[in-house]
Amino acid sequence: MPAVRCVDVCKTYRQGELEVKGLDHVSLEVGEGGFVCLSAPSGGGKTTLLNAIGGLHRIDSGEIWLADRRIDGLGKGELASLRLHQIGFVFQAYNLIPVLTARENVEFVMEVQGVPPDQRRARSMEILEEVGLKGLEDRRPAKMSGGQQQRVAVARAIASRPTLVLADEPTANLDSHTAEQLMELFVELNTRHETTFVIATHDQRVMGYARRIVRMLDGRIVDDTEQEAA
Amino acid sequence: MALMLKLAWRNLWRHPRRTWLTTGAMVFSNVILVFMISMQVGMYQMMIDNTLRASTGHLQVQARGYLEDQKIREVVPQVKPLAKQLGGELDLDTVAPRAAAFALASSADRSYGIQIVGVEPMAELHVSSLPGLVVEGRFLEGSNTEEIVIGEVLARNLKAGVGDELTFMGAGRDGSFAAAVVTVVGILESGNPEMDRSLAQVPLAFFQDVFTMDGAGHDIVILAPDLFQVATVKSEVEALLPTDEDLVALDWEQLVPGLKQAIQADMSSAMFMYLVLIVLVAFSVLNTQLMSVLERTKEFGIVTALGVSPGRLGRLVLLEATLMGLMGLVIGVVLGGALVVWFSFYGFTFPGLDEMAGQFNLPDRIYLPVTLFGLLFGPSVVLLASILATLYPMARLRWLEPVDAMRAA
Incomplete structure (x- = not known):
């Protein structure tokens, strides 16, 4: 069963008088454990598709399925719960909570999930070690580099052991070395935990790590290619 | 959390x-x-x-309707025994019987309308601040003596001092003419000039004799241990009132609505x-x-x-x-x-x-x-x-x- 299935998805935005097609009859399947890059120039529809899969955008028509659950008709609360328990988000801007330490940022989502404190603490330490931040657990974001902050954001995204990670331009604010490290981390998590990754990017370096590249233009899928990952 | x-x-x-x-x-x-x-x-x-403490107490037992008209005929019969009984039942020594009547008080020079109040001097010490506000002379002592304490403004108006004699005249409970000559033994200064203008107290037994009260009075004044217990004491008093008399217990909010x-x-x-x-x-x-x-x-x-x-x-x-x-x-x-x-x-x-x-x-x-x-x-x-x-x-x-x-x- 595919981890993600989009069937004939359409989404239109209004920009003043203009109607812009964000998604134009998009159909896509991503298998469990997949590692897919959505590639498009700005305004091509990759972020819109990512947000639609994550339940952040309402679609005009079509169907979106996560595993065996159709999500496009779910209410706000149900979608929030789905994101909390099944989906991990990584954004271009790390958007950590500035007053919490790295560990507390990771624990925050787990607390919302209702994970008991001792388990929360153990799991957050384990994940931070996994993303290479051992020893920096008690630092606040302001005292960390961009790469370190993005790693905390990744740790936060995977803390709840989601089956699907959606990453929107995760390397956009990182230098090439840090970007490579982050992508290697994604690959490792994908391989070790069989977590499905869907990454929106127009960064060629990132695409090199993907096993499949879906190219979009003007809200449509124009190319869908399997490739050997780097 | x-x-x-x-x-x-x-x-x-x-x-x-x-x-x-x-x-x-x-x-x-x-x-x-x-x-x-x-x-x-x-x-x-x-x-x-x-x-x-200067006037009504927290609660009073009165004949129904007395508060509105203050007629001398509307009485609490056998006021002293009932006050004693209530004090015993409530386990309070702050219970005092009183009686009151309107009268014309005259000194050698002048006459003024006053409300004369009959009080039990010893009981009054427990319920009223007035005995402690005597600025000249002393408070009442005997239970049936021909003595009076008056307010400072009234004393000034009557040009009377301690040791002077006053005559008062009024109507008795039975409609008879009530009059007596009393000696001023003390002058009170309550702090409220309005009150001091008409304040006059005599011993209750003497009052009852002069106004032919036949043992009756007009109020039983009760002080609760504090303001917050007034409602409780009031309901206890209501339960203790004799059923064959038309008596009511009134709290301070009813007695002094102002x-x-x-x-x-x-x-x-x-x-x-x-x-x-x-x-x-x-x-x-x-x-x-x-x-x-x-x-x-x-x-x-x-x-x-x-x-x-x-x-x-x-x-x-x-x-x-x-x-x-x-x-x-x-x-x-x-x-x-x-x-x-x-x-x-x-x-x-x-x-x-x-x-x-x-x-x-x-x-x-x-x-x-x-x-x-x-x-x-x-x-x-x-x-x-x-x-x-x-x-x-x-x-x-x-x-x-x-x-x-x-x-x-």
């Missing part, structure tokens, strides 16, 4: 100056409220206590002022919390995208406001409480208090009572108002769309 609490607390200190300014507004209003409410409570307690009205009027104007103060503080909190929510729109968008519900974010904002409110409450109560404790020892006065003091039998300094009500009522309302002021910023989070919020600058 611990992490949420930690997050809320740290969020408050993202902008320490703003937090302190808002907390400072709360502290300021709380100190004012603690001081003002304690002063009001103290003044009202003194007004009530002093007025009631006193309650004066307090209510004063309280209403004070409450309006407090309300204005509290609304201003609430707007300050609203402003702070709204700014705090607006500047974190992007951050809230992110955590909503991560699956945190708007309700939980709303509770976080509420927790922040509550923490700030509690800081204001604690600091305000400590500072306001210190002020109240100081004035509970050294007293407080202000221009115009002398005049009011005379009217309501108050001393010229108010000693503030240290009560939980005085300390906590105002600050609790401020805390509640602060929490209510957070409802709008909380509601905004309900409408938050994660994608739009994440685009916020």
Whole structure:
């Protein structure tokens, strides 16, 4: 069963008088454990598709399925719960909570999930070690580099052991070395935990790590290619 | 919850100056409220206590209808035995029988209309402040002696002093002519010139003889242990009243409605002022919390995208406001409480208090009572108002769309 299935998805935005097609009859399947890059120039529809899969955008028509659950008709609360328990988000801007330490940022989502404190603490330490931040657990974001902050954001995204990670331009604010490290981390998590990754990017370096590249233009899928990952 | 609490607390200190300014507004209003409410409570307690101790007591047993007409025929039969019985049953020594009649009092030079009151001198010591307010001579001693104590203004009007004789004339209970000659043994100064103008007390037994009362009186005055027990004592008294007589127990609010009205009027104007103060503080909190929510729109968008519900974010904002409110409450109560404790020892006065003091039998300094009500009522309302002021910023989070919020600058 595919981890993600989009069937004939359409989404239109209004920009003043203009109607812009964000998604134009998009159909896509991503298998469990997949590692897919959505590639498009700005305004091509990759972020819109990512947000639609994550339940952040309402679609005009079509169907979106996560595993065996159709999500496009779910209410706000149900979608929030789905994101909390099944989906991990990584954004271009790390958007950590500035007053919490790295560990507390990771624990925050787990607390919302209702994970008991001792388990929360153990799991957050384990994940931070996994993303290479051992020893920096008690630092606040302001005292960390961009790469370190993005790693905390990744740790936060995977803390709840989601089956699907959606990453929107995760390397956009990182230098090439840090970007490579982050992508290697994604690959490792994908391989070790069989977590499905869907990454929106127009960064060629990132695409090199993907096993499949879906190219979009003007809200449509124009190319869908399997490739050997780097 | 611990992490949420930690997050809320740290969020408050993202902008320490703003937090302190808002907390400072709360502290300021709380100190004012603690001081003002304690002063009001103290003044009202003194007004009530002093007025009631000088005149009616907390409760009175009377014949039904006597309060409205004050007719000498509407009596409590065998008033002394009933007073003694009530005192025994209630286990209170603050029960005293009285009788009253209107009379014309004459000295060698002048005549004045007075209300003459028959009292049991020993019992009166327990229920009334008047025996302690004798400024010349002494209070009544004998139970059936031909002596009288009068108010200072009346003494001046009659040009009578201690040792002088007065004649009073009136109508007895049976309609007969009642008259007697009494010796002035004391002059009272209650502090209320109006009261001192007509104040005259004689021993109850003597009064009953002169006014042919046949053992009857008009009131049994009762002082409850304190104001808060008046209702309880009243219901006990009602249960103890003889069923074959048409007697009623009346509390001070029924006996002196003007006193309650004066307090209510004063309280209403004070409450309006407090309300204005509290609304201003609430707007300050609203402003702070709204700014705090607006500047974190992007951050809230992110955590909503991560699956945190708007309700939980709303509770976080509420927790922040509550923490700030509690800081204001604690600091305000400590500072306001210190002020109240100081004035509970050294007293407080202000221009115009002398005049009011005379009217309501108050001393010229108010000693503030240290009560939980005085300390906590105002600050609790401020805390509640602060929490209510957070409802709008909380509601905004309900409408938050994660994608739009994440685009916020």
